[in-house]
Amino acid sequence: MEHTSINVNLKVWRQKNNQAKGEFKMYKLEDVSTEMSFLEMFDVLNEQLINDGEDPVAFDHDCREGICGMCSMYINGKPHGPWQANTTCQLHMRAFKNGDTIVVEPWRANAFPVIKDLTVDRTAFDRIIQAGGYISVNTGNAVDGNSLPINKDKADASFAAAMCIGCGACVAACKNSSAMLFLSAKVSHLALLPQGEPERHSRVVNMIAQMDKEGFGACTNTGACEATCPKEISLSNIARLNKEYLTASLVSDK
Amino acid sequence: MLDSKIPAGKLDEKWVDYKGHCKLVNPANKRKLEVIVVGTGLAGASAAASLGEMGYKVKAFCFQDSPRRAHSIAAQGGINAAKNYQNDGDSTFRLFYDTIKGGDYRAREANVHRLAEVSANIIDQCVAQGVPFAREYGGLLSNRSFGGTQVQRTFYAAGQTGQQLLIGAYQALERQVALGNVTMYARHEMLEVVKVDGKARGIIARDLVGGKLERHFGHAVLLCTGGYGNVFYLSTNAMGSNVTAAWKAHKAGAYFANPCFTQIHPTCIPVSGDHQSKLTLMSESLRNDGRIWVPKKQGDNRKSIDIPEEERDYYLERRYPAFGNLVPRDVASRAAKERCDAGYGVGSSKQAVYLDFAAAIQRYGKGEVSKRNLGNISAAEITQLGKDVVKEKYGNLFDMYEKITGENPYEMAMRIYPAVHYTMGGLWVDYELMTNVQGLYALGEANFSDHGANRLGASALMQGLADGYFVIPYTLGNYLADEIYAKALETSHPAFEEAEKKTADRINTLMNIKGKQSVESLHKRLGKIMWEKCGMARNAEGLKEAIAEIQALKKEFWSDVRIPGEIASFNPELDKAGRVADFIELGELMCKDALAREESCGGHFREEHQTEEGEAERHDDKFMYVSAWELKGESEWELHKEVLNYEVIKPSARNYK
C-alpha cells in the first residue's frame, strides 16, 4: 500500500475529571504516516505531550481490532469517525488529508459521565444487562448441544444481533441519547433463540425499565444509531424490541 | 518438593474418581466463604458465575471498564470439543492425544485428559446460555478443522467465537451480580496478594479511576488474569494484557512454570512501521482454505497475481505433505521465518509470506455452480460466487485485513508473518489448579497447565472455560471445606496493612523518579530485546546477552522513567508503568528459562538443537520436566523440576510429514 506523511491539527476535548469544566485544546502533529491507526496517532501525540512535560490525553482502548468495544472517540461529529462499520481503533490515517483539522470529543450523554478527557463511564450498559440480558441457566444444567436444532436463519439473525460490542456509539450518535439499539440487539439475540423463550417477557420489560432509570432518552426513530454502529446492528432490531415489549405488556398484566 | 496431586488410578478414571471423593461444602457454609476472582475473561467470568451460582460470596475484578471487554473477546477462530458430531473418528482420547502431541510432550497427561473429558460439556453449557454458534441447514451445530488435527472438532461463531463465548459467560456473571452473589469491581487492578500464615487471604487492588488502594479479604484467591505475550511489546494481545497479577503472586512465593514457552502465531498482519502498537491476528481457520507460499526466486518483486503457478513454492505442502497448510503453529511459524531469512520473503519489508485464497475462491465458485445447477456461466461469475462463499466464512477477517493494510484480500493474496500470540507458561498449579501457595489458584492462560510447549488452535478457549465452569467448582470446594472455621479477617489485620504499604511505596517510588524516558519507549526496547533474542529462535549466546541487556534496562527504568500526572487520579500512564516494570523482570526470567532448557520443543526453538532438516530436536532423556522457578532475590531464582511421567502415551518425535 502506498503511504505518505501528513500534518494534522487536532482539536481535543480536555477535562481533568468528572467535576472539572472541560475545554478544547489544539495540538499540531507533523509527519504522521498514513499507515498509522488513529489511536497510534494519539500514541504519538501522547509521547510528545509527555516529553513536553504535559498531561497526556486519557482515552479508552484495549483490543485495537474492533471487538472489545472499549475505544470511544467522537471524531469530526461522528462516533468512531468517518468510516462506515468501523471502530475508532480500526480507523487509519489514510482517511485524512494533509492539513486537516480533526475534532475529537468524548461520547456525550447524561448516562455516560466523563471520567477524564475522552474516557467515559459506561457501566449503565452493564446494569441494563443485569436487569435481564441473560438466560437463567446454571452451570451443569445443560443438555446435549445438538438436542435442540435451531433454524439456521434464526441462528444467523441471533448472531448478527449478538455481534454488538457494547461500545455506546449508538447512544453518542443519538440526539436523545437513546440506548434502544444496544438494548434491542440484546433482546433480539436472546428472543430469536428457543433457549431465550421462557424469560422472553420479563426480560424485555425489566431491561427497558433499567434503561429508563439510567437516564437514557427515548427513541424517535431517526436512525442515527444504525448509521454509526460499527457492527451494523440493524434498526429492525428496534422494531422487534417494540413488538416484544408490546406483547410482554399485554401478557404481564398480573 | 512439588506435589502435583495427580489422583491415583487409571487415566480415564482419575477425574471421575476425584469428583466422587473430593470434599464438599454445605450450602450454609458456602454463604460464609468469600472468594476473590481476579480477571473476568473466559476463565474468570465462568469461575465467578459458577461459584456465585453455588452460593459462595464472590468478588470479581477486572481492569477494563466492563467484564465484557476482557481479552478473550478477541478470540476469533473457535473452540475445540470432542463431540464427534462429524462422525470422523473423534473421541476424548483423540483430543487428549492431539493436545499432548501438539504440546510436544511437555504437558501433564492427567490435566489434559480431564480437559478433553469436560470439553463436550462446555459446548452444551454455552448453547444453553444462548451462544449463537454456527449451524448447518439442518439446524445442528457446525464444525471446522484447525491446525495439528485431522478431525473437524472446532465449534465457532464466524470469526468471533471468543466474543460470543465471553458474552455468554459475562451474562451469566451479570446475572449473579444482579442476584447479589457476585460483587463486580471494574477498572480495578490487583497489585498484591495478601498472605496470612502462608495462605492467600486477600488482595490489594487499586481503583483506577480515583487511584486509591483498597483491601479485599477472601478465603481463597483465584487469578484468571490471562497471558503475558505483551512482554514482547508487539503481540496479538490486547494493549492492556499484562503479567502483573501473576508476577505479584510469583513475588509472594508462587512458582512460575515454563516461562519461555511462547507461542508465535504464523498468520498475522506484518509490521508496517515504527509506530506499530500491536499486531493483528488472521485466524488459523484461514489455513483451512488459504494456501501459504513464497516465490521460488529470491527477491522476486512481482505482484502475487503476476507470479505463475509453477514459480510458487507452497513450502508447507512441500515439507509436510500429510498436514500441509494445517501443521501446528510452531512448525508453520518457523517455516515462514526460514523462507524469509533465506531471502524469499515478500512485500516491502521482505518479512512476509503469502496466504492465498485464489484457489479456494475457484473451488467454492465451481461448487456453487454444481450445487445450484447453474450450467454455463462465465469465469467472472464463478469467481464472484466463490468470493461470496469466502465472504460468508471469513468476511470479518477479510474486512479487518483491508482496514489495516488498505489492500483487498479478495483480489490479491494476503501478506502475513508470525507474531507473538499466546503464552503456554504461567503460574505453576497442581491438578486442583492451586499454586504452591495455599489458597491461591490460577486459571486460564495465567496458568501453565495444559498446553505443554505449544498450544493447538482453539484449545485456549476450551481450557479457560473448562477451568472456570467445570474444574474449579469441584477443586475449590475440596480446599474450602477445611476453611469453614476460618472467620473472615478484618482488613485492618497487619498483613493487609503491610501489603498496602508495600504497594503504596512502590507507586510513590515510581512517581518520584521523574526521569526523561516514557514508559512506552522503555517497553518498546524490552520488546525488541525479547523478540530478537528470545523469540522464534534462540541460542545460548543471544540469551546471555539478552539477560545483561534486560538487567541494564531495568536500572534505566528505575532511574529514568517519566510518569506524568498524579497518583490519586485516573492515570493510565501510571498503570502502564507498573505493568512494564513487571514485564522487565519477567523478561529476564524467560531468558533464563530458555537458556536452561537445552533442547528444542514446541514454541521453544534452540538453534543448537535441530536436525539436519531444521526440525526441532527434543531431549526427553534430560528435559522431560516442567521448569518451576522460585524467586529468591533480585535476579535470583531456584529451579524446581516436576518430572513428567507418560503412562499412556509414548512420546515420540512429532511428525507432521
Ligand SMILES: Cc1cc2nc3c(=O)[nH]c(=O)nc-3n(C[C@H](O)[C@H](O)[C@H](O)COP(=O)(O)OP(=O)(O)OC[C@H]3O[C@@H](n4cnc5c(N)ncnc54)[C@H](O)[C@@H]3O)c2cc1C
Ligand atoms: C487475537 C487472538 C485470537 C485468539 N483466538 C483464539 C481462538 O480462536 N481459539 C482459542 O482457543 N484461543 C484463542 N486465543 C487465545 C485465547 O483468546 C486466550 O488464551 C484466552 O481467551 C485467555 O482467557 P483468560 O480468561 O485466561 O484471560 P483474558 O481473557 O486475557 O482475561 C484476563 C482478565 O484479567 C483481568 N486482569 C488482568 N490483570 C489484572 C489485574 N492485575 N487486576 C485485575 N484484573 C486483571 C483483565 O481485566 C481480564 O478481565 C486468541 C488470542 C488472541 C490474542
Ligand code: SF4
Ligand atoms: S448497537 Fe452498535 S453502536 Fe450500539 S453499543 Fe452495540 S455495537 Fe455499539
Ligand code: FES
Ligand atoms: S479498542 Fe477494542 S474495539 Fe477499539
